[in-house]
Amino acid sequence: MKRWWQTYTVLISVGALLSGLAVLGLLQYRWLTQINAAESEKEHARVQEQADRFASDLNRTLQSVYTNFQASTTDWSDDGAKVINERLDYWKTNSEYPALVKDVYFFKPDEGEPAKHLDLATRELVNEPLPDDLAGVSKSAYDDKPLASADAEHFALFIPIIDPQPRLTNVTFRRDSIDKPRPEIKRDLERISKPFGYIVVRLDESVIKEKIIPDLTAKYFGDGDYNVGVADNNGRSLTAMTISGNADGAAGVFDLSPDKFMIFMNRTAVPATSVTASTASDGAKKTIVLDSHVESRVVTGDGDAKGKMTVTGIKLQGTTADRVFSTTTSDAAGKPPWLLQVQHISGSLDNYFASVLRKNLAIGFGLLMLIAVAVGAVIISTFRMRMLAQKQVDFVSSVSHEFRTPLAVIYSAGENLADGVTRDHEQVTGYGEMIKAEGRKLSAMVEQILDLAGANAGKRKFDLKPTDLNSVIETAVEDCRPLIDAKQMMVESDVPELPPIIADRTAITQAMQNLIANSIKYSNGSNWIRISAKGLEDKVAVSVEDRGIGISRGELKQIFEPFYRSRVVVDAQIHGNGLGLSIVRQILDAHGGDIKVASELGKGSVFTIELPLTAGQNAADG
Numbered sequence: 001m002k003r004w005w006q007t008y009t010v011l012i013s014v015g016a017l018l019s020g021l022a023v024l025g026l027l028q029y030r031w032l033t034q035i036n037a038a039e040s041e042k043e044h045a046r047v048q049e050q051a052d053r054f055a056s057d058l059n060r061t062l063q064s065v066y067t068n069f070q071a072s073t074t075d076w077s078d079d080g081a082k083v084i085n086e087r088l089d090y091w092k093t094n095s096e097y098p099a100l101v102k103d104v105y106f107f108k109p110d111e112g113e114p115a116k117h118l119d120l121a122t123r124e125l126v127n128e129p130l131p132d133d134l135a136g137v138s139k140s141a142y143d144d145k146p147l148a149s150a151d152a153e154h155f156a157l158f159i160p161i162i163d164p165q166p167r168l169t170n171v172t173f174r175r176d177s178i179d180k181p182r183p184e185i186k187r188d189l190e191r192i193s194k195p196f197g198y199i200v201v202r203l204d205e206s207v208i209k210e211k212i213i214p215d216l217t218a219k220y221f222g223d224g225d226y227n228v229g230v231a232d233n234n235g236r237s238l239t240a241m242t243i244s245g246n247a248d249g250a251a252g253v254f255d256l257s258p259d260k261f262m263i264f265m266n267r268t269a270v271p272a273t274s275v276t277a278s279t280a281s282d283g284a285k286k287t288i289v290l291d292s293h294v295e296s297r298v299v300t301g302d303g304d305a306k307g308k309m310t311v312t313g314i315k316l317q318g319t320t321a322d323r324v325f326s327t328t329t330s331d332a333a334g335k336p337p338w339l340l341q342v343q344h345i346s347g348s349l350d351n352y353f354a355s356v357l358r359k360n361l362a363i364g365f366g367l368l369m370l371i372a373v374a375v376g377a378v379i380i381s382t383f384r385m386r387m388l389a390q391k392q393v394d395f396v397s398s399v400s401h402e403f404r405t406p407l408a409v410i411y412s413a414g415e416n417l418a419d420g421v422t423r424d425h426e427q428v429t430g431y432g433e434m435i436k437a438e439g440r441k442l443s444a445m446v447e448q449i450l451d452l453a454g455a456n457a458g459k460r461k462f463d464l465k466p467t468d469l470n471s472v473i474e475t476a477v478e479d480c481r482p483l484i485d486a487k488q489m490m491v492e493s494d495v496p497e498l499p500p501i502i503a504d505r506t507a508i509t510q511a512m513q514n515l516i517a518n519s520i521k522y523s524n525g526s527n528w529i530r531i532s533a534k535g536l537e538d539k540v541a542v543s544v545e546d547r548g549i550g551i552s553r554g555e556l557k558q559i560f561e562p563f564y565r566s567r568v569v570v571d572a573q574i575h576g577n578g579l580g581l582s583i584v585r586q587i588l589d590a591h592g593g594d595i596k597v598a599s600e601l602g603k604g605s606v607f608t609i610e611l612p613l614t615a616g617q618n619a620a621d622g
Contacts, residue, residue: 017375021368028364032357040353047249047349050220051342054228055251057216058340062157065091065101065201066149066256069159073196076161080106081125084118084199097212103202105130109195134200147198152232152254152337155203160195209238221342229341243341248349252336392563406438437482462504462590469498469540469611472505473531476512483520487527494532498540501611503591508611511587512542514580515607519546522569526604539593539612547604556597560585568601584609 068091075083084104092098106125107115117128129135133154137147147158217228229243230253346352413431416422422431473495477484484491519529526547533542551559555566562582581595588595592612599605 014375014379018372021372025365025368028368029361032360032364036353036357036360039356040349043349043353044248047226047342047344048251051249051251051340054216054220054342055253055255055340057219058212058253059255061097061100061212062150062203062254063256064095065203066157066159069104069157069199069201071159071161071199073161076196080116081118081123084125085123088118097207099204100207100212101201102204105134105200105202106197107200108197130200131202134202149256150254150337153234155205155208157201157203157256159199159201161197161199162195213239225345227343227345229343230338231341232338233335238338243343245343246348247341247343249342251340253338253340255336406442409438410435462507464502464504466500467503467505467508469501469508469533469542470495472509473512473533473542476509476516477531479509479513480516480520483517487520487523489520489523489527489529492528492530494530495542496533496535498533498535499613501540501613503611504587507587508591511584511609512544514584515544515609518580518607519544519548519605522546522548522605524549536610539610541608541610543606543608545604545606550601550603550605551597551599552601556599559597560595 069084069087071083071087084106088101088104091101104118105115105128106118107113107130114127115130116125118124119126134151134156137151137154137156137158147160149159150157213228213230221228226248227241227243228239229241230238231242232238344352346355413435417428417431422428477491477493483489516529516531523529523546528547530545531543532545533540549568551566552568558564559566560581562579564582585595588609588611594610596608596610597605598608
């Protein structure tokens with residue numbers, strides 16, 4: 001009953017521990033999932049913010065080209081070539097990418113006026129038609145249709161030249177309804193849609209692809225965790241990397257309608273550090289306006305959205321009238337010409353955070369599993385220690401009982417001899433033989449215990465030499481002759497001539513003796529045993545067969561453990577110490593051999609030892 005309650009307590013403790021680990025695993029899963037979701041959301045927002053900044057910087061670079069070349073009709077009437085050269089010189093002197101401006105052209109929305117090209121060698125405007133790829137774009141201006149400020153497909157900017165502005169006292173920025181703009185703004189926008197002429201700035205495609213975009217990629221996504229791609233609306237990629245699938249961040253590029261404008265107010269180009277028109281002193285040149293608002297976006301044109309244009313203007317308030325000074329024109333659909341896309345190298349941020357979650361869960365559950373395994377190992381070790389302790393107790397009890405019988409016989413015979421109970425020579429000789437036999441039993445049991453202790457400590461040595469196995473079998477049978485005769489056993493032998501083996505003769509003989517003795521001890525009234533042998537390709541096999549009590553299937557793996565005795569043997573009160581088969585296994589392991597058993601409860605057993613023809617390394621090492 002006590003052992004039952006101990007087992008019950010251990011099982012309850014194990015169940016409670018496993019339940020605690022399960023709850024901890026569930027909580028860990030929830031925590032890691034929530035943390036992963038929060039980190040994913042945070043990273044998505046960061047990537048989108050970085051994409052917006054990337055696009056803003058790229059747009060601002062293109063916008064600065066646009067605003068840098070703005071001019072009025074007054075500036076142009078003085079000297080158009082001078083206006084363009086001043087702005088070109090200023091750009092090349094102050095820009096981070098001076099080579100971005102590749103060519104500059106000028107044309108009027110009048111087909112009778114030839115287009116002009118800035119000759120960079122002579123710095124003069126010379127008559128030269130627009131390139132073929134731009135001629136088709138500029139045709140809209142000849143038809144009095146709104147001309148988009150940017151042609152991203154051909155890397156060109158179309159900058160209108162408009163009427164001059166009155167002297168300014170301040171600048172105001174207002175937003176009007178796209179559907180119902182105020183009449184005065186609408187009139188200004190209509191006037192701007194028919195400019196005096198256009199300055200056409202041709203951008204260097206290679207500078208954008210090979211310098212600006214790589215620089216911004218390194219600035220905002222230089223850690224290498226993201227792929228960055230820029231493509232136009234036709235799917236043509238502007239970068240070596242092409243983004244496929246869903247992007248983790250996206251932003252429009254080549255947008256000339258920014259929230260911040262830099263506007264030249266007269267024909268003198270000055271550094272960007274000049275004061276604004278609204279704060280300059282009387283002696284300062286009021287040349288640049290900087291602010292963070294745009295006036296309004298007004299849709300002009302007829303037909304569907306494809307035929308309409310959006311005009312974005314800045315309203316400048318002067319001393320005599322309010323007039324729009326600077327505008328940009330784009331497709332009414334509002335779709336940027338280029339699209340910046342950012343994608344994590346794992347395919348998407350969702351994929352990345354899913355893999356991170358799996359990895360964290362694997363680590364977390366792995367640690368919990370290690371804890372469970374460690375606790376399980378401790379519990380198993382505890383049970384094994386208890387079993388070993390019980391076996392040791394059983395062994396001491398069994399050995400004490402085994403020692404008691406021969407000692408009692410020896411004591412009784414010695415007492416009879418000492419007391420002179422008999423003086424007959426034959427009786428004295430019989431008592432001597434009895435004492436000798438019982439002493440041999442005691443010696444054998446002591447040797448078994450010492451052999452087991454020596455083998456477990458690794459101290460037992462084996463004398464390996466060529467050995468005649470037939471002679472070993474005969475010696476083992478003769479050593480067991482007293483048991484055979486006492487039980488009137490019939491020993492059947494089927495042992496052919498066997499090849500010699502390299503082995504320790506004494507140890508192999510002991511192993512055979514143990515098997516024969518066990519067959520006799522557990523014969524269960526049967527007086528028959530059989531010893532057979534056969535040679536195999538690289539080993540020999542010797543079998544000992546009986547028709548005794550047999551061994552149950554569940555105990556076949558345990559019978560070779562030290563001190564183990566089957567339940568049937570204990571119930572039958574058959575004396576023994578549970579060491580014989582364990583010693584046989586150790587001897588065969590040391591020789592590189594093996595022992596096999598086939599048994600059926602109530603019908604007998606067959607024990608077979610297999611020995612290699614060459615010595616095992618373990619036996620050589622001792």
